[in-house]
Amino acid sequence: MESINRTQFLKDHANSIRAIVGSFSHGADAALIEALPKLEIISCFGVGVDKIDLGKCKENGIPVTNTPDVLTDDVADLTIGLILALLRRICECDRYVRSGNWKNGDYKLTTKFSGKTVGIIGLGRIGTAVAKRAEAFNCPISYYSRTEKRLSKYKYYPSVVELASNSHVLVVACPLTPETRHIVNRKVLNALGPKGVVINIGRGPHVDESELVSALLEGRIGGAGLDVFEDEPNVPEELFGLENVVLLPHVGSATVETRTGMADLVLANLEAHFQGKSLLTPVV
Numbered sequence: 001m002e003s004i005n006r007t008q009f010l011k012d013h014a015n016s017i018r019a020i021v022g023s024f025s026h027g028a029d030a031a032l033i034e035a036l037p038k039l040e041i042i043s044c045f046g047v048g049v050d051k052i053d054l055g056k057c058k059e060n061g062i063p064v065t066n067t068p069d070v071l072t073d074d075v076a077d078l079t080i081g082l083i084l085a086l087l088r089r090i091c092e093c094d095r096y097v098r099s100g101n102w103k104n105g106d107y108k109l110t111t112k113f114s115g116k117t118v119g120i121i122g123l124g125r126i127g128t129a130v131a132k133r134a135e136a137f138n139c140p141i142s143y144y145s146r147t148e149k150r151l152s153k154y155k156y157y158p159s160v161v162e163l164a165s166n167s168h169v170l171v172v173a174c175p176l177t178p179e180t181r182h183i184v185n186r187k188v189l190n191a192l193g194p195k196g197v198v199i200n201i202g203r204g205p206h207v208d209e210s211e212l213v214s215a216l217l218e219g220r221i222g223g224a225g226l227d228v229f230e231d232e233p234n235v236p237e238e239l240f241g242l243e244n245v246v247l248l249p250h251v252g253s254a255t256v257e258t259r260t261g262m263a264d265l266v267l268a269n270l271e272a273h274f275q276g277k278s279l280l281t282p283v284v
């Protein structure tokens with residue numbers, strides 16, 4: 001059922017809603033959870049559960065599920081796509097051809113990806129999948145995470161600033177939490193430097209967007225490839241005129257195959273819950 005008036009919808013149905021399906025754009029805050037006395041489960045269509053008040057869910061004994069694994073390949077593929085699009089100016093080149101500019105001369109030289117150092121913030125499922133792909137491009141890989149992964153063959157940096165100073169390509173691939181909000185700040189951007197680029201396929205608030213905009217406008221970093229933004233679908237318009245920026249509308253997992261897999265997993269979790277079985281992919 002679709003409702004344009006949320007307040008009225010909640011008034012009419014609050015006492016019968018037993019499950020919420022959330023997403024990266026629609027979550028469940030404490031007020032919504034409190035407003036639904038019959039709520040039993042939140043099944044999130046996506047891997048990031050930052051829009052759901054997990055503390056409140058725990059407190060009220062409401063399980064939360066997400067859709068890990070099924071989307072990892074897509075997000076990692078897109079990350080490599082963003083890096084290549086940015087360094088090789090693929091979107092700019094496409095515009096160059098379409099606008100007829102090629103007739104006036106060749107496109108200028110761009111930047112090689114193979115062999116560049118790649119620094120990954122967050123070596124979870126997606127970070128690891130990005131690392132594997134970047135290895136195939138002969139890129140030395142390093143990472144930052146809260147704790148060193150003892151079994152990882154990649155180089156660990158205990159701070160994001162150190163990681164950024166030692167990376168050409170800095171990839172944000174960690175979950176959004178209060179600790180990782182603005183994990184890419186002015187200091188990190190300055191450490192990345194004019195030859196470095198930042199790729200954000202995590203969440204907009206991982207990056208301090210106004211600092212990113214000024215770093216780009218002032219040439220303090222080399223470019224940015226962004227699939228996510230602080231206030232989606234609003235994107236800072238200062239970025240629209242920059243050739244060293246590639247902007248995507250939060251499409252990391254947006255393929256027919258993966259979105260179908262995610263939907264199946266959402267439904268399988270709901271089914272398991274209502275049949276009294278173990279949840280497939282519980283978060284809390």
Ligand SMILES: O=CC(=O)O
Nearest residue numbers: 024045046047048
């Ligand atoms: O952003 C998408 C997700 O969290 O799956």
